[in-house]
Structure formats: C-alpha cells, structure tokens
Amino acid sequence: MLTELLTGWIATQRWFAGKGRPIDELSIESSTQLAADDPILAHLIISVRQGDRVTRYQLLLGLRDEIPDRLRHAMIGRTEWGGRDRYAFDAAHDASLTSWLLTGMDVNLRVDPLAFHRVPGVEIDTTPRSLVMTAEQSNTSIVYGDKYILKQFRALIPGINPELEIVTALAAQGSSHVAKPYGWIETTLDGETTTLAIMQEFLSNSSEGWAMALTSVRDLYAQPRDVSAADAGGDFAAEARRLGTATAQVHRDLARAFPTAVIEPPEVKRMTERFRRRLDRAIVEVPQLDAHAEVAHAAYDRLADIDRPVAVQRVHGDYHLGQVMRTAADWVVLDFEGEPGQPLAERRALDSPLRDVAGMLRSIEYAARHLLADHPDAASLVSRAQEWSARNRAAFLAGYTEAGGSITGADAVLLHALKLSKAVYEVVYEARNRPTWLPIPLAAFQE
Structure with a gap:
C-alpha cells in the first residue's frame, strides 16, 4: 500500500521536519495525475500526524514499470497504481x-x-x-x-x-x-x-557570500602576523561595502513595493520585553550566558528609552552571507522566505530593516571566528579575527548608509539591541547543536 511505503520513506528524507518522533498516521490528502504514460507523474499532498502536530508535505511521485539504475537512489518501493504494480520514486530526480x-x-x-x-x-x-x-x-x-x-x-x-x-x-x-x-x-x-x-x-557563474568571506579569512590567517586585513591578498572589505549598498537598495525597493508603517514607543517597549524574556529563557538553558546578561540588559534599557516611532516595512527576515550571491555585475539576494519554522503571518509581518542589517553583521562575525573553533592556533588568531570582523562590518555599514540606510541616534540603539538579541538566539542554537562554536556568539557581548 502506498501510504505504508511513504510512511517509511518520508522519515528518512532530509527535508522531513519530524525526525526523532514517531509517525502516528500518514494520509494522502490529494493526488493529481499530470502525465499518464509510462513514466507516470503525479503530484501528492501528504498529511503526516505526529502527536498533536499535523504537517503537510508535497511529493512529485514518479511511477515506472521498470526503474533504471540512475533512479534507484530515489526509489520509494513497489506499489499498485492503475491496476498493476509499478516502481514508485521521487520524480524530482527524473x-x-x-x-x-x-x-x-x-x-x-x-x-x-x-x-x-x-x-x-x-x-x-x-x-x-x-x-x-x-x-x-x-x-x-x-x-x-x-x-x-x-x-x-x-x-x-x-x-x-x-x-x-x-x-x-x-x-x-x-x-x-x-x-x-x-x-x-x-x-x-x-x-x-x-x-x-x-x-x-539560475546564477551559474556566481559565488556565495559565505564562501567568499571564508576565503578572505583563510587568506588573512595564512599571512605573517604583521600583515593587516587591509593588506592581505583576499581582502573582503570592498565586497562588504558593495553588499551594504545592495542591502540598502533592496530595503528601499521593498518600501516602495509594499506598505510601510511605524511602531510607537509603547510597542518598542513591548519588543524590549520580548528580548528580555528570550534572554531569561536562554540563560536557563545555557548558564554561561548569565555572565553577559548585564551587557544585554543595558542595551535593552537604552532601547526601551526610545521616545520616537520606529519605521517598519517588509524585510528579508533571515539575512546572512549564505543568502547572497556575487555575480559578475553585483550582489543578488536569495531566499526571501523569512526565518525558517516561523508562522507565515510572522514572516510576512512588517519589521525594522535593521533586523536584516543585524543579521548580516552577525554573519560577518561568524565568518571571522568560526574557523577558530578547531584551529590549533586559535588563541593567537583571535585578534586577527577581531580585526577582520571590525573592518568588514564597518565597510558593510558604510555601504549601507551611503546608499540611504539610516543608522544614527535611535537607529544605532535599535541595531545594537537587535544584534544582541540575535546573539542570544545563536547561543542557544550552538549549545544545542555545535557546542564548540559557543564562544562565537558569546563574544558578541564583549565588544
């Protein structure tokens, strides 16, 4: 039976979000046949119940009388379809x-x-x-x-x-x-x-921002200690500046294409309280963060004191170096889905564009430091990581402000609070998934 085959198969897929929990029930919510000849193509929407959670997934289902070797890695199994047994497989691979x-x-x-x-x-x-x-x-x-x-x-x-x-x-x-x-x-x-x-x-002749940044960091770490980040062969600062400019231009175009609004000081205070609650929960899970709580609370105090409205608009929502590609012409931004796992309404909600700026600044810091996690000379390279990060964050902000992005006065206060709130999230993530990387987000509270 196809549902039984799918139950075993779907649990092994990288994109299945319910790993680690048993599947209580799988049903086919809709089945639409698109191609009737061998091979057959059908579009399925599958409903998976795990406890009180129900998630829908889509599958392009292929069916063949005989399956070639090139598709065996995508095979689901043998099932009855159209009155006879056929090989079922993930048709995305055909x-x-x-x-x-x-x-x-x-x-x-x-x-x-x-x-x-x-x-x-x-x-x-x-x-x-x-x-x-x-x-x-x-x-x-x-x-x-x-x-x-x-x-x-x-x-x-x-x-x-x-x-x-x-x-x-x-x-x-x-x-x-x-x-x-x-x-x-x-x-x-x-x-x-x-x-x-x-x-x-498809941006076939392009380079991912994260990969470009890491190449620059590696080049710097390989240089003699008296060579600065500015003089290293793989200096990234010019690209960081262009990326800041592109980011400001995307924010400008988003503000033109979609409604904008402002949030008043009372809502800013409520935002601050959400940051504080996230910090408190994070400290319970990661006690090492408690030593840095005073720094975060000081930033949140300054944010709560803002006495003017804050502009909000549509933003990227999950902005980092892995979401941008450098083509021959310019930087291109990808994946405007928003933060994974968040409800659709939240991902489409208006927010400060400085949330994207904070995300990119944190990503630049990660690029500078993550190679130190298992590096034998990590202690001696910390100052180089700080130098690279400071240079490229400054370049990004320079490009952003030159292109019309505002980071003065209350904007700077909000940006700092957003960066630390992002770092709090990162602390919890690293503690759960990559404990050796925990020093990277913790360093954000020492600047």
Whole structure:
C-alpha cells in the first residue's frame, strides 16, 4: 500500500521536519495525475500526524514499470497504481518528468487543484534537462541546465510564500538584486492560495557570500602576523561595502513595493520585553550566558528609552552571507522566505530593516571566528579575527548608509539591541547543536 511505503520513506528524507518522533498516521490528502504514460507523474499532498502536530508535505511521485539504475537512489518501493504494480520514486530526480513542470508554467496550465503560472513578459525554454541540488535541508531545488532553478517547498503552509511575493514585486521594479523570476506553481489549502514552487534564473557563474568571506579569512590567517586585513591578498572589505549598498537598495525597493508603517514607543517597549524574556529563557538553558546578561540588559534599557516611532516595512527576515550571491555585475539576494519554522503571518509581518542589517553583521562575525573553533592556533588568531570582523562590518555599514540606510541616534540603539538579541538566539542554537562554536556568539557581548 502506498501510504505504508511513504510512511517509511518520508522519515528518512532530509527535508522531513519530524525526525526523532514517531509517525502516528500518514494520509494522502490529494493526488493529481499530470502525465499518464509510462513514466507516470503525479503530484501528492501528504498529511503526516505526529502527536498533536499535523504537517503537510508535497511529493512529485514518479511511477515506472521498470526503474533504471540512475533512479534507484530515489526509489520509494513497489506499489499498485492503475491496476498493476509499478516502481514508485521521487520524480524530482527524473529529468524526463521534471521537464513537464517547465511546460506547465510556460503554457499557464491548470490541472485542478494545481495551477502553473509564467511570469508575464518572460519566455521559458522547455528543453533544458534537470538535476537536483543536494545541499538543501528543508526544500528541494531542481536546476535546469544553466538557466533556471525551481525551488519546491516540501513542507506546506497555507498562503502565498513570501519569496514569491517579494521576488516578483522587486523584479517588477527592475531591481538588479534579485534573481529574475520565471514562474511558479500553486494550489489551494484551507481555502488559501498556497505556493508550491517558484522558478528563477539560475546564477551559474556566481559565488556565495559565505564562501567568499571564508576565503578572505583563510587568506588573512595564512599571512605573517604583521600583515593587516587591509593588506592581505583576499581582502573582503570592498565586497562588504558593495553588499551594504545592495542591502540598502533592496530595503528601499521593498518600501516602495509594499506598505510601510511605524511602531510607537509603547510597542518598542513591548519588543524590549520580548528580548528580555528570550534572554531569561536562554540563560536557563545555557548558564554561561548569565555572565553577559548585564551587557544585554543595558542595551535593552537604552532601547526601551526610545521616545520616537520606529519605521517598519517588509524585510528579508533571515539575512546572512549564505543568502547572497556575487555575480559578475553585483550582489543578488536569495531566499526571501523569512526565518525558517516561523508562522507565515510572522514572516510576512512588517519589521525594522535593521533586523536584516543585524543579521548580516552577525554573519560577518561568524565568518571571522568560526574557523577558530578547531584551529590549533586559535588563541593567537583571535585578534586577527577581531580585526577582520571590525573592518568588514564597518565597510558593510558604510555601504549601507551611503546608499540611504539610516543608522544614527535611535537607529544605532535599535541595531545594537537587535544584534544582541540575535546573539542570544545563536547561543542557544550552538549549545544545542555545535557546542564548540559557543564562544562565537558569546563574544558578541564583549565588544
């Protein structure tokens, strides 16, 4: 029976969010057949109950009479379909079936309850063959040649995904800092239009910000001790400055494309109290943080004293060096989904753009320090890490402010509080997952 096969299979997938808990029930909520010949293609929405939690996932199900060796790694098992036994597999790995998605978007196909859409004014080449990227954890990305990348959202939350909403809006404004969108797939869940996948330009000749930063740090650590970060061959500061400029321009375009608002001082005080509660909970879990609580509370006290409104707008929400790519022309921002695991309403909520700035500053600090975690000369390299981090954070902020981002007076107070709140979150994360990295977020309270 297919549901029994899926129950065993889904628990082993990287994108399955319920690892470590038994599956009480799995059911197929919807099944839509898209291609009828061998191989068959069907779209499934699967409902998984674990205790009192129910999560929906989507699966492109492939079915073949015989399965070739190239697809055995994606096999789910043998099941009955259409009156006879067939091999079932994850069709995201079958290039002969994923081409069907390109065609569907190109012609704006509708096969209830699925709807395929092409972004108005673009053309889609339906000929490139596909390959699944293997690095992702929560979604599945399918790359078509060197042209497109389709992100298939595995866990489904009713509503329009923020990434689709933001990328199409920014592209419509002519932003050069997003990968060009080409199409998307959607359905209806609980009465809401729900994004299943989005396809954008594949940035084939580009470099990830995190990888570029780490190369710069390694270059510095390999230099003689009298060589400064500014004089090292892999200096990253010019790129950090350009990234700050790109960030400010994205924030400007977001403010033009979506509603903006302000939060009044009473709400700022409530925000401060949320920061304090997070700190208190973190100290219970990670007692080492208690020694730094006074620093955090002092920053929160200054934030609570702000007596003017704070501007809020749509933001990225999970901004760091792994979310940006350097193309030949400029920096491009990816993954506007917001912070993973948060409710959709929270990910779409207005926030201070300084939250993104704080996230990137913390990411730059991580790039400087994380190589020290297992480094035999870590103690002697701390000052070099501090130098690299300070130089590149300053460059990022310079680019941000030069392009119109505001970080003066109350803005600086808010930014500092946001950085420390982010560091509190990082302390808990590292204590749970990478204890040897705990000194990285703790260092944020010593500056």
